Amino acid sequence: MLKINSLKRILFATCLLVSCALFSQTTRKYSNEFMNIGVDAAAFGMANAVVASTADVNSGYWNPAGLLDLEDKQMSLMHASYFANIANYDYAAFAMPLDGKSAVGISIIRFGVDDILNTTQLIDDQGNIDYNRISLFSAADYGMTFSYARALPLDGLNLGVNAKVIRRIIGDFASSWGFGLDAAIQFETKGNWKFGLMARDITTTFNAWNIDEEQFATISNAVEGQNQELPETTEITIPKLQLGMAKKFLFHSDFSLLTELDFNFRFAQTNDIISTSFTSITPAIGFEFAYIDMIFVRAGVGNFQNITQLDGSESVGFQPNIGVGFKYKGVQVDYALTDIGDQSAALYSNVFSLKLDWSLFR
Numbered sequence: 001m002l003k004i005n006s007l008k009r010i011l012f013a014t015c016l017l018v019s020c021a022l023f024s025q026t027t028r029k030y031s032n033e034f035m036n037i038g039v040d041a042a043a044f045g046m047a048n049a050v051v052a053s054t055a056d057v058n059s060g061y062w063n064p065a066g067l068l069d070l071e072d073k074q075m076s077l078m079h080a081s082y083f084a085n086i087a088n089y090d091y092a093a094f095a096m097p098l099d100g101k102s103a104v105g106i107s108i109i110r111f112g113v114d115d116i117l118n119t120t121q122l123i124d125d126q127g128n129i130d131y132n133r134i135s136l137f138s139a140a141d142y143g144m145t146f147s148y149a150r151a152l153p154l155d156g157l158n159l160g161v162n163a164k165v166i167r168r169i170i171g172d173f174a175s176s177w178g179f180g181l182d183a184a185i186q187f188e189t190k191g192n193w194k195f196g197l198m199a200r201d202i203t204t205t206f207n208a209w210n211i212d213e214e215q216f217a218t219i220s221n222a223v224e225g226q227n228q229e230l231p232e233t234t235e236i237t238i239p240k241l242q243l244g245m246a247k248k249f250l251f252h253s254d255f256s257l258l259t260e261l262d263f264n265f266r267f268a269q270t271n272d273i274i275s276t277s278f279t280s281i282t283p284a285i286g287f288e289f290a291y292i293d294m295i296f297v298r299a300g301v302g303n304f305q306n307i308t309q310l311d312g313s314e315s316v317g318f319q320p321n322i323g324v325g326f327k328y329k330g331v332q333v334d335y336a337l338t339d340i341g342d343q344s345a346a347l348y349s350n351v352f353s354l355k356l357d358w359s360l361f362r
Helices: 002-022 041-045 064-069 213-220
Strands: 074-082 087-099 100-120 135-151 159-168 174-188 193-200 203-212 234-237 240-251 255-266 280-291 295-308 314-328 331-338 349-357
Touching: 041 280, 041 295, 041 314, 041 331, 041 349, 064 087, 064 100, 064 135, 064 159, 064 174, 159 203, 174 234
Parallel strands: none
Antiparallel strands: 074 087, 074 349, 087 100, 100 135, 135 159, 159 174, 174 193, 174 203, 193 240, 203 234, 240 255, 255 280, 280 295, 295 314, 314 331, 331 349
16 A cells, blocks of 8 residues: 555655646747637537637637627536546636627636545654545636627638736645737628638737745655756747638528538647648648528538657548537537547547527527
């Protein structure tokens, strides 16, 4: 038992030290990644290929310019679980039109792992095990976004901006505040083609970390001979772009098909299917088949990645998603199953979301 608990203590301390060491990279390929997972089961079902077609309360996340399509106040809620229900991902949003040419919205995202066992104090200075010294803590990331959309003088062209506040907490060990801006446009032609561009973290999102030196010393000394210096306390998230085009096809008066093709850009070399030292690009395509704007069936594929296998060979991974939805009198319920068949290294999950239109209460 002593060996097992000592091993747990070492593993726990090592994980925390690795997490803190990551902060030392002031500019990183992957930072605040919880803000890039996505929201809304309807969007997940289309492999997140919605930047051009988004036109509801969830536009605050995907493309704030889409908020101008709102005709009334809307609210959205979403929940998803990852890693066998160890991590919970929750989202809530509210948006409303101000007048015929402007709209506003606010959204909150939380991605967290709760009730983590802190066993760094399990063994006292005399080598005795005391289970009363075990405590619990949470590691949680929060993102609050304030959105504003405005119609421009050119007919069909809309502009949107986001102001983001990021709060990240690792128990009593470390916490940070971050701030950033997004900018987006949407353009609809007379032929019902829609184009969208979402630029995330256009000013780079800056996170400032506050590390509790006393708590850090505790975990730093938990592994004998592995004392660590305090890491850097600043972190910068580099910009990303999502470019898309969409078109909705109508069949008779009851059926419609929405299609969209998006390209996601990161300004760093990654495992994306197109990757250079300047930028990396991965495509996504989504479909939504609707019957009388009440019943929806969705499918999409995206996240194309170059994967190196254990034997050194390379293959291309991708993420297929499906989803369904139902809307009636201002209430819309959506479900998505992501990464069907585990075809990529992305997070697998069942995603549920609810959208309410204020017309329901009239």
